[in-house]
Amino acid sequence: MENFNVAILGCGTVGSGVAKILLDMNHELVDRSGKKITLVKIVDLFPAKSASAYNLPLNLFCGGGKDLTPAEASQYIDEIIADQSIDLIVETIGGTGDFLFKVFIDALQAGKPVVTANKAMLAERGSAIFETSNANGAMLGFEAAVCGAIPVIRAISDGFAGDKVVEISGIMNGTSNYILTKMQDEGLDFDTALKMAQEAGYAEADPTLDVSGGDAGHKLCLLIKLAYGVEVDYNHLLIEGIQNIKKEDIDFANELGCNIKLICYARKMNGKIYAAVKPMMVKYDNLLSKVSGATNCVKLENKYTGHHMFVGKGAGSLETAGSIVSDIVFAAKYGYSKKMNAESDFELVDPDNFEFPYNITFSTADYPGITGLVTTAIGDELINIETVSHNRHGSNKTLFSLATMPCTLAQIKRAIGRIRAKAPNVLLDEPVILPILK
Amino acid sequence: MENFNVAILGCGTVGSGVAKILLDMNHELVDRSGKKITLVKIVDLFPAKSASAYNLPLNLFCGGGKDLTPAEASQYIDEIIADQSIDLIVETIGGTGDFLFKVFIDALQAGKPVVTANKAMLAERGSAIFETSNANGAMLGFEAAVCGAIPVIRAISDGFAGDKVVEISGIMNGTSNYILTKMQDEGLDFDTALKMAQEAGYAEADPTLDVSGGDAGHKLCLLIKLAYGVEVDYNHLLIEGIQNIKKEDIDFANELGCNIKLICYARKMNGKIYAAVKPMMVKYDNLLSKVSGATNCVKLENKYTGHHMFVGKGAGSLETAGSIVSDIVFAAKYGYSKKMNAESDFELVDPDNFEFPYNITFSTADYPGITGLVTTAIGDELINIETVSHNRHGSNKTLFSLATMPCTLAQIKRAIGRIRAKAPNVLLDEPVILPILK
Known part of the structure; x- marks a missing residue:
C-alpha cells in the first residue's frame, strides 16, 4: 500500500485536533483512502503545551519536543516543504501574514496539497493561492474554513456538481448567533449577551471580527467563489455586524413573526451577484430563524434540486479538525481536482438595489x-x-x-x-x- | 478532451429529468468534470410520451423515436452494455425484478459505472450488486436513492471521511411527513390526510410502500451500510408505518411538546447497530420536529464533528435527477472509488432493548x-x-x-x-x- 505522509504546521486548538483524529482512527482512514495515511511531523513553537490537550506523543514534534524559536520553526517548515516523502501539509497556524502566505505558495508550488481552516487568508489573499494550486495540480482543501464541521464545500463542489446554486443564505458566525439568541431568549442587551458569550468561551477577548460580520464575510467570499466561480474582493463586500442591534429591534421583529439573525446572503440574478453580510429579520417559517446558539447553518436554493439546509457546529477543536481530516482522506483517495473555472462575466454588487x-x-x-x-x-x-x-x-x-x-x-x-x-x-x-x- | 458518453435506461419522471439537465447545462458539466460528458442514447418503451415533458430530442431514443416492444428495449440495453464507447449507464427504470438485476450485474461486470435512484433494488438485492461494483472497479452511484436531492451519500462517504457516524435519525419519506403535517396542522384524521396527499400528487394510488415505512426502510438500509459498513437485510429491519396514528396520538404528543414524525433511526453502540423505522414523538427543541410537508431531513451525530442536519426535497423529477447528474460528474471526474470495507463484527438489532x-x-x-x-x-x-x-x-x-x-x-x-x-x-x-x- 502506498504511503501518504502528513505534516501539521501549527498545533493549537485545531491542529492538535487534527493530530488526535489522525492517530485515533488511523485504521479507518487507511481503509477509506486506500493509502497508508501517517502523521509524520508537527511544527509548533511550544510542543509540550500543544501536546497536552490530547496527550500527543512529543516525538512527532520537530525538535523532539523542546520549544522552538520562530527561526527554528521557519527552518523546519522549509524542510517539510522540500521533503519529497511528505505528501500533504495541514496549515493550522492562522493569520494572513506574509510568512504564512509564502508557506501556502511554496508548498503548492512544490506540488504538495495544502489543507487549511484559514478563511481569512483565503478570502483576503486567496487569488494567488488558488491560482498556484491550479497551476501546480496541488489540491487546496478548505472544508474547515467555512462553517467548521458542516461539509458545505464538499456539497457545493461535488454533491451539487449537477446543479447550479441560485441563492445562499446562512448563519455563519456562531458567536453572533449565540449573542442574538441570548438577546432573544433572555431579553438581554447586546453588551450583557456579549459578556456571556465571552464567559462561555464562544467569543474572543477581542470579539470584533465575530460581531462585526468580518468572519462571516470571509466565509461568504469563499462560498461565492465556489458556487458562482466569481472572485470576490473581501474589501468590497458589504458587511454589517450586530453591534447596533437593540432589544427593541428584537421586539419589533418578534411582532412580525421574525427572529433577527446575522445573515450571509448572496443571489445570482441577471448577470449580477447580489451579496452582503447583514442582520436580517428572518420569518419563523424559515428554518434559519430556529437555528439557535453557536450553531451554524447554510441554506442553498439550487436551480434543479430546490432548497437545501445544512446545520452543524461552526467551530471547535475536533469539529473543525474533522473537516480537515476529511479533506486529507479526499486528497489521498482522489488526488488533485481542478477547481471550477471563473465565470468572469458576473458582477458583484451589494444588494441595496435588490x-x-x-x-x-x-x-x-x-x-x-x-x-x-x-x-x-x-x-x-x-x-x-x-x-x-x-x-x-x-x-x-x-x-x-x-x-x-x-x-x-x-x-x-x-x-x-x-x-x-x-x-x-x-x-x-x-x-x-x-x-x-x- | 476525453469523451464521457452516457446512456439512460428508462425515461420516466426521473430519467427525463436527467436528460434535461445533461442537455441544459452541458457546458458547466464539461467544465466541472474535465471530460466531454455527452448524452448519447436513451432507451424507453414510449419515446414520444417520455420526451414530451421536457421536449427532449427524439433522435436520442433508441429506435429513432418509435415505441419499442419489451424485447426490442431489452436488445438495445444489451447493445449499450456491450458498447465500448459508452462510459456510464443511468438506470431509471425502477423495480427489483430479475431482468433489471441482471442489467446492474452485466453493466458493472463490463466495467461500466451505473448511477441509479433505485433504493428498492439496492436495499433488497444490493449485496451482489455492490460486490460486482467493487470486484470490477466500476462505480455504483446512488446519491439519488436516499432522500432525492439531499447530498447525504456524498456527505457520509467524503464529507465525513475523517469522522465516524454514531447516530442517524431522519425523516426520509415525504408522503408520510406530508400526511402527518396535515394531521398536525389541520386536525385531520389519517384517511382524509392520505386522500389530500394523493390529490396533491405526493402519494401513489397505492400508497402502501410510503405509509407503511417500506420506502423509508430501503433508505435506512443504504445509510446504515454506508455509515457503519454493515450489510443490512431489509427483511430483518424493524419497520412500522404511520397507518395507525390517530388524531388523539397527535394531541398527546403536542401536550408533551412534541410532533409525531416517521423516524428512520440507527445508533451504533457496544458492538451493535440499533435500527428501526418507527413513528416517534419528536420534541419541539429537536429541529426534526419542525420539518414539515413533503420535505426530507437527515440528522447525523458524529463522533468528532457532533450533530448535523441536512434538509431538502426527497423526491421530484429534477430534484432526483440533479443528484444523478452529480454522480455522473463525480464518476467522470474521479473515476471508480472503492467502497468502505464492511465491519462485519457489528450486529444489527431492533431497538426494543435500546x-x-x-x-x-x-x-x-x-x-x-x-x-x-x-x-x-x-x-x-x-x-x-x-x-x-x-x-x-x-x-x-x-x-x-x-x-x-x-x-x-x-x-x-x-x-x-x-x-x-x-x-x-x-x-x-x-x-x-x-x-x-x-
Missing part, C-alpha cells in the same frame, strides 16, 4: 401625525406597506416601525429624505432598516 | 383507580415516570397517557402484562407506545 421586504424602525420625537407623515412619504416612493406596528411612546422618544413589501434600499432612503424635508427634527436617530427574509 | 423515553397511551374502560393501577405497574418494572397526562373521558372509553424516563420496550411490555393480570378487561386496545426523540 428588492427585499424591509422593516424600518423610526425613533421620533413626540409628534402627533407621525404615522401619517411616515406612511405618506413611504407611499410617495411607491413602496407598499405590509404592516404598521403599534407605536412605543417613551418619555423622550417614540418608536415607530413598519414593514414594507419588496422594495429597494434606495427607495427607502429617498422616503426618509422626504420625512426629513417635511419635518427636519422629527427623526432622532438614523432609522434602523433590516431586510426581512421569508 | 433505552428511549417512551410515551404510552392506554385506551381503558371507565375504571376508577386506573391511574394508580397503571403507574404502580410501571413503577414495579423500575420505569421512572416523567409526566402523566390528563385523562380523556369519552362515552365508552378513557384515554390515559404517560411519558417515561429512558427504559426499554421489554420493560414496558412487562408492565402492560402486570396491568392485564391485575384487571383483565380494563385495556380496550393495544396500548400505543411511541419512543420520544429529544
Whole structure:
C-alpha cells in the first residue's frame, strides 16, 4: 500500500485536533483512502503545551519536543516543504501574514496539497493561492474554513456538481448567533449577551471580527467563489455586524413573526451577484430563524434540486479538525481536482438595489401625525406597506416601525429624505432598516 | 478532451429529468468534470410520451423515436452494455425484478459505472450488486436513492471521511411527513390526510410502500451500510408505518411538546447497530420536529464533528435527477472509488432493548383507580415516570397517557402484562407506545 505522509504546521486548538483524529482512527482512514495515511511531523513553537490537550506523543514534534524559536520553526517548515516523502501539509497556524502566505505558495508550488481552516487568508489573499494550486495540480482543501464541521464545500463542489446554486443564505458566525439568541431568549442587551458569550468561551477577548460580520464575510467570499466561480474582493463586500442591534429591534421583529439573525446572503440574478453580510429579520417559517446558539447553518436554493439546509457546529477543536481530516482522506483517495473555472462575466454588487421586504424602525420625537407623515412619504416612493406596528411612546422618544413589501434600499432612503424635508427634527436617530427574509 | 458518453435506461419522471439537465447545462458539466460528458442514447418503451415533458430530442431514443416492444428495449440495453464507447449507464427504470438485476450485474461486470435512484433494488438485492461494483472497479452511484436531492451519500462517504457516524435519525419519506403535517396542522384524521396527499400528487394510488415505512426502510438500509459498513437485510429491519396514528396520538404528543414524525433511526453502540423505522414523538427543541410537508431531513451525530442536519426535497423529477447528474460528474471526474470495507463484527438489532423515553397511551374502560393501577405497574418494572397526562373521558372509553424516563420496550411490555393480570378487561386496545426523540 502506498504511503501518504502528513505534516501539521501549527498545533493549537485545531491542529492538535487534527493530530488526535489522525492517530485515533488511523485504521479507518487507511481503509477509506486506500493509502497508508501517517502523521509524520508537527511544527509548533511550544510542543509540550500543544501536546497536552490530547496527550500527543512529543516525538512527532520537530525538535523532539523542546520549544522552538520562530527561526527554528521557519527552518523546519522549509524542510517539510522540500521533503519529497511528505505528501500533504495541514496549515493550522492562522493569520494572513506574509510568512504564512509564502508557506501556502511554496508548498503548492512544490506540488504538495495544502489543507487549511484559514478563511481569512483565503478570502483576503486567496487569488494567488488558488491560482498556484491550479497551476501546480496541488489540491487546496478548505472544508474547515467555512462553517467548521458542516461539509458545505464538499456539497457545493461535488454533491451539487449537477446543479447550479441560485441563492445562499446562512448563519455563519456562531458567536453572533449565540449573542442574538441570548438577546432573544433572555431579553438581554447586546453588551450583557456579549459578556456571556465571552464567559462561555464562544467569543474572543477581542470579539470584533465575530460581531462585526468580518468572519462571516470571509466565509461568504469563499462560498461565492465556489458556487458562482466569481472572485470576490473581501474589501468590497458589504458587511454589517450586530453591534447596533437593540432589544427593541428584537421586539419589533418578534411582532412580525421574525427572529433577527446575522445573515450571509448572496443571489445570482441577471448577470449580477447580489451579496452582503447583514442582520436580517428572518420569518419563523424559515428554518434559519430556529437555528439557535453557536450553531451554524447554510441554506442553498439550487436551480434543479430546490432548497437545501445544512446545520452543524461552526467551530471547535475536533469539529473543525474533522473537516480537515476529511479533506486529507479526499486528497489521498482522489488526488488533485481542478477547481471550477471563473465565470468572469458576473458582477458583484451589494444588494441595496435588490428588492427585499424591509422593516424600518423610526425613533421620533413626540409628534402627533407621525404615522401619517411616515406612511405618506413611504407611499410617495411607491413602496407598499405590509404592516404598521403599534407605536412605543417613551418619555423622550417614540418608536415607530413598519414593514414594507419588496422594495429597494434606495427607495427607502429617498422616503426618509422626504420625512426629513417635511419635518427636519422629527427623526432622532438614523432609522434602523433590516431586510426581512421569508 | 476525453469523451464521457452516457446512456439512460428508462425515461420516466426521473430519467427525463436527467436528460434535461445533461442537455441544459452541458457546458458547466464539461467544465466541472474535465471530460466531454455527452448524452448519447436513451432507451424507453414510449419515446414520444417520455420526451414530451421536457421536449427532449427524439433522435436520442433508441429506435429513432418509435415505441419499442419489451424485447426490442431489452436488445438495445444489451447493445449499450456491450458498447465500448459508452462510459456510464443511468438506470431509471425502477423495480427489483430479475431482468433489471441482471442489467446492474452485466453493466458493472463490463466495467461500466451505473448511477441509479433505485433504493428498492439496492436495499433488497444490493449485496451482489455492490460486490460486482467493487470486484470490477466500476462505480455504483446512488446519491439519488436516499432522500432525492439531499447530498447525504456524498456527505457520509467524503464529507465525513475523517469522522465516524454514531447516530442517524431522519425523516426520509415525504408522503408520510406530508400526511402527518396535515394531521398536525389541520386536525385531520389519517384517511382524509392520505386522500389530500394523493390529490396533491405526493402519494401513489397505492400508497402502501410510503405509509407503511417500506420506502423509508430501503433508505435506512443504504445509510446504515454506508455509515457503519454493515450489510443490512431489509427483511430483518424493524419497520412500522404511520397507518395507525390517530388524531388523539397527535394531541398527546403536542401536550408533551412534541410532533409525531416517521423516524428512520440507527445508533451504533457496544458492538451493535440499533435500527428501526418507527413513528416517534419528536420534541419541539429537536429541529426534526419542525420539518414539515413533503420535505426530507437527515440528522447525523458524529463522533468528532457532533450533530448535523441536512434538509431538502426527497423526491421530484429534477430534484432526483440533479443528484444523478452529480454522480455522473463525480464518476467522470474521479473515476471508480472503492467502497468502505464492511465491519462485519457489528450486529444489527431492533431497538426494543435500546433505552428511549417512551410515551404510552392506554385506551381503558371507565375504571376508577386506573391511574394508580397503571403507574404502580410501571413503577414495579423500575420505569421512572416523567409526566402523566390528563385523562380523556369519552362515552365508552378513557384515554390515559404517560411519558417515561429512558427504559426499554421489554420493560414496558412487562408492565402492560402486570396491568392485564391485575384487571383483565380494563385495556380496550393495544396500548400505543411511541419512543420520544429529544
